[in-house]
Amino acid sequence: MNRLPFFDNARLILIFLVVFGHMIQPFATDSQLINSIYAFIYIFHMPMFILLAGFFAKGIGEPKYILKLAKNLLLPYFIFQVIYTGLYLLLGREDVYVGILKPQWAMWFLVSLFSWHILLILFKRFPAYVGIPLTVLIGISVGYVDLSSFGLSLSRTIVFFPFFLAGYYMNKEHVVMLKTKGLRIIGLIFAVVLFVFIYSSINIDVSLDTDWLTGAIAYRSLEAEISGSLMRLIIYVLATLLIIFMIAWIPDKNYGYLTKLGQNTLYVYLLHGFIIQPLREFDVLWYDRWYETFIFVIFSALIVLVLSSKPVVTLTRPLVELKWKK
Template identity: 50%
Template sequence: MERNAYFDNARTILIFLVVFGHLIQPFATDSLGMNTLYTWVYIFHMPAFILISGFFARGAGDSKYIWKLVNKLLLPYLIFQMLYTGYYYLIGKADWQASLFYPQWSLWFLISLFCWHILLEQFKKLKPMLGISIALLIGIVVGYFGEIGHTLSLSRTFVFFPFFLIGYWLTEEQFMLVKKRSVKIAGIVIMAVFAFLIYYLPEINTGWLLASKSYGDLGVENYGGIVRLLVYAGSALMVISVLAWIPQQRIKGVTHLGARTIYVYLLHGFFIQYFREAGLFSVDSPLDLIGLAAISAGIVYLLAWKPVLGIFQPLIEGRTTLLREKLN
């Protein structure tokens, strides 16, 4: 599929929000304003990322396709699971653990992405609305089972799968309906309303947005399914609202980063976890927040820098084409 500047711009903005969200996470409880910003970002940034991943998901489902997924997703998972385990030990992270079945921090996405592709081979045989309805039902039901949690990222896999499946069924023309003027205007209102609600309503347990805990762990075992359905609806509205404002034209210094987000995603944890353990930052004023945003942007640019890609390409893609280009 020919690269589309809109989707690369979206990926770049979303990966920035992933880094920024992880950077400000320790300060989310420091003030109501920080909690509002953190929660507001987490409502949509991963659902939007997953929706776009589903849009570009194509494959035959044969053994060659499965093996390609193993090399692209599971092999990097194993490599970085070991790297992060060793790194956490070196920096003295208190809750480090060595299990391959318990994804280290953000590595859950690789396991889930592999599983979404496998699930897709069965769900794409169903009519779109039927398949999406079943996926939503599964995402709601799994919350009632405490056994389905962090292990192999099962909870997140099932809870976020509807966004992946919806993305798969969307055509480019349907996707671009978000660029209508009416949608953009409504999007501003929706984003503002959610910020207002998060700020003034009782604190939202962000476990709902991380999708890794059961309803029992979240304290709403009896009516957890209703809450998750509301979270689905809220995330969908926010995804549409944010994507409506993604620029369609190429942006110098920004658009090209969209093709390199996997590097930023896998590597930014080395910075974030060190910052957390060292206690390097605090947020005492708006200027501090702007500074953290600038640091987040710097991390994105650094990790998407071609020399960095060349160094880590063998670990992430299993290739050395960038290194060979440099040597030649």
């Protein structure tokens, strides 16, 4: 498939949000502004990342394709699971070893991405108007079961699968159709109103507010056995709307070097923890004033630029892609 600048631009923006979200996370319980930004980002940034992954999953079903997926996703998972465990031990966090089946920090995405491709073999047999609502229903229902003891990011895999399936059904024409001035204006207004609502209603003393957005926690643990299904449905709707508006806003123009960096988002995703985790452990970062948020923005952008640069990609390709040359 010929690369479209829109998708690389979108990936670059989304990986920046991933890094930025992880950087500000330690301060989410200290600042109403940071907590609101964190919650707003987490409503849509991973669902949209997953949607884009589904868009490029058109070839699933052939045995060679599945073997290639296992090599490209599961082997790096095992490698980085070991490396991150070693990092945590070096940082003095000896209680972090949870076994190979329970992903360390952000490694859940690799396991879930492989699982979504496998699930797609079954669900692509349904038309979109059947498959997507069905997976949403399953995603809502799974909240009544505590799957944390099973490992392998099982709950997140099920909860976020509707976005992957929607991405599979999406085509270039859908992207073009959404890129209208009207949607951009509506999206901007909606985003501002939603952020103001989050800022005015979120409780920074209660982590349950943002735990809803991870897809990893059962309703009982969120103290919402009755209202949990409605809350998850609302999050599905909000994520879908924000994704639509993001598609409308993200440019489809080729910005040369910057757009090309969007091809290396997996490197940023896997490697940025080696920067973020030591910064957290040694309290290098701080937050006292609202304008210091821009420091996190700049620092996150620098991390993305460095980790997606050609020297870093060349150096770490044997770990990420299990090959020496591109």
